[in-house]
Amino acid sequence: MKKILVTGADGFIGSHLTETLVRLGYDVKAFVYYNSFNSWGWLDHCADDVRGKFEVFVGDIRDPNGVRSAIKGTDAVLHLAALIGIPFSYHSPDAYIDTNIKGTLNVLQAARDFDLSKVIHTSTSEVYGTAQFVPITEEHPVRGQSPYSASKIGADQIAYSFYTSFQTPVITVRPFNTYGPRQSARAIIPTIITQILSGKKEIRLGSVSPTRDFNYVGDTVRGFLSALNASQGFGEVVNIGNGFEITMGDTAKFISEIIGTTITIQTDEARLRPDKSEVERLWAANGKAKQLFGWEPEYKGLDGFKKGLTETIEWFKNPENRKGYKADIYNV
Template sequence: MKNKKILVTGADGFIGSHLTEILVNMDAEVTALSQYNSFNYWGNLEDLPNLDEVKVVSGDIRDAAFCRNIIKDQDIVFNLAALIAIPYSYIAPDAYIDTNVKGALNVAQAAREHGTERVIQISTSEVYGTACYVPIDEKHPLQPQSPYSASKIGADNIAMSFFHAFEVPITIARPFNTYGPRQSARAVIPTIISQIAAGMEEVMLGDLTATRDFNYVTDTCRGLIALAQSEKTIGEVVNIGSNYEISISDVFNKINKIMKKNAIVKQDPKRIRPQGSEVFRLWCDNTKIKELCGFTPEFDIDKGLEKTIEWFLDSKNLSKYKQGIYNV
């Protein structure tokens, strides 16, 4: 990555900010796209210790002309810009199509026009829906169980069509559930940690029986970079995961134990997905990324949770979370 000109869209988000930080530490020339707002606020980028080495650009992935402008002269594009909250996709599905599908199209069009060296289109394990078989490999059927997952299936297919039709060097990266510092409370792990850290004895959650393949954010970013560094991944869909399955209930118990608390769970009806939309089981088969890139995760769930909890216990970080509000 040294001296490569790299654009990270969605850099102001959770994974994007970590990816930006890691790439700068690898001596890449990073341009970070933050969604435009009149406050000149750059989201999670504000917390980067090496922000002065990042070129931050404000704009909107939905604007095709803007995408053509920022992608010009870039060697690699990591497209993380997306709306990702599943509950909000029930409320505003149009916004998910505009941002996720049209955004992927704009990036692919601009990369084709400028002859970009590599494009990594970030997908999600949600496109698989509830597992038909486990572990889930890249040949697993795609099941649009929410407007969000449908929009990401569309984005993946738009991106891949540019590989087949125009030979744009695109890779679809499909991370399973990522967690770690800076993640919003719309995700379950920061929801649990932030409530317990705030002294709440009853933690409000949704379905506890669902299982996930959780991955510490540094591992997800390392996986994305490994995909960009390998010629073998061009035109491929590749999972990023740990090949380890755990229930939400067991994650809650682990966090309770690490934090040395005795909190209990109270189920909040607002946090329950519609029956046909709940993804009850996700378990990653990570064979392909191992074979193509030699990539393996470094963090197990216990080590990752310990580092995440440590970050949340810093009062400066915890103060950013509103524990009494369901974060859609």
Template sequence: MPALQNILITGAEGFIGSHLVEALVAQGRRVRAMALYNSFGHYGWLDTLAPATRARIDLVMGDVRDAASVRQAMQGCDAVMHLAALVAIPYSYTAPSSYVDTNVTGTLHVLQAARDLELRKVVHTSTSEVYGSAQIIPIPETHPLLAQSPYAASKIGADQMAYSYYCAFGTPVATARPFNTYGPRQSLRAVLPCIMLQALSAAPRLRLGALAPTRDFNFVTDTVAGLIAILDSDKAVGETIHLGSGHEISIGDAVRLVAEITGKPLEIEAEPARLRPAASEVGRLVCDPAKACALLGWQSSLAGREGLKEGLTRSLEWFANPDNRSHYHDAQRYVV
């Protein structure tokens, strides 16, 4: 039985968070799922989980921007897995201060509560966007940090706050740095769901931004397995660890792969709203996963082109289900 049994997950209602909740509950752990407070009483994707799974979750509402609600949610826990964040890059151009409030100050509140309550582990979730366009290929954990968006800057601030608590106070912090996670429940603001939903249309004509940038895409269950491996490893404390496949593909080639899976010719037209400012576009991201393999024994189960094809096939099957699409208020924009 894993040593850490009582786990708080912030951002539990989101894409990766909800999958993480499912995985930890399946392992028999006691999960307290913290979702952002809202007046509708909605728990995001947690509302869609199987009743047997939901019955085993301690659901709480709060806000990482509020130190008191974080501390209250953390009471009685062995560890916290911190996923709560504002992540949409385009919105960070519009409301950058909200990213600092949530991503930097929110992380500070999680760290301080964990320190005061003497938790045995903090898993802080970063992002590959902190590197900007790759200067070293593949990207190691020692790659320089270069924020090309307010979102990336806020995540660098959060990462450094986490590391400072490890150095200054001995807080048992480990930082997970996933590359581009994809799969069921992902927001339509992300490029792969956007491609897949449009590909499912009766007359597919894709509206996309830049096609040349490359990414290292990882299926959500692989990212979740990596997060849990970091949670359970004493060797991860004080470390930043990549979760990525080491496989690089351009957005344009991802479109062609989806076309291959669906058997449909996909016509592309530029959508200016999806283009980043030129100096803010991250041109290339590809992970060096060697540290995760050496330290944790973790590696992507769906790596390479064939692994990505399998993950996209599973994702397309999920998005093809009208019941799943009904949770997206703007899905009709893509599937007609």
């Protein structure tokens, strides 16, 4: 596989993945979302060693003609384009169906028509809902506790159906909670970091009791690459997770300790999910990724988490990197 299309290349994980693919010598086409500012998202701020070394395709994942045009001439697609903000999915669920389900269908149709050698479809740990058992294996039931997670379940099933119906070479990668440089402020870790670095001592958060399995972005990128290069796993769902859980409250505590400050946490009612929609516990089983792909996290366990937090905080400490963040408001 030489020519790789990355959808959602302008986003947090997609931009890191695009940079890594370029460095590894792949011919990369980056699918970015059309906008009147001609912004390529985080690819506008990509590392100097990859700048100008990838092709950019500007389009909309919801448009089948544009997706076909982007996929034509490529060997494989890494499909990350999605709407991912859970609170916004309460407000605008239609947009999630159109983007996450229909967008995935567009990718699969084009991949089938052009006989691509591999489709890596991106799922999310949110599809599991609150853990019914831990660690969560790929056999755990799925439960759409938000319109976002429901849309991703639908996208996952569309991907699987193309494998079973048409032998489309699909692998579904299911990352747990990825964090790191460039993550948007709608996520918990950038929310905490940006509030502290803006000088706040009282941090406004939602519920701090839920647990998450945090995966450093470099490990998530390696998970995608391992799936891309694997000779097995077609038709399978594979967790990409660290293999440990930590509460939101303890996460805030470790961030404040690394930065070297003392904080108090104030519950912001606007940031709370509806009771039955909150995913209370996530903790990944990652043995299948090791078995099929030879992947395991480098930023492993609590020590790896602290290392990843330190690197993330260092990136956010640069005022230039924080220019687009709005620490004084709730980022939906």
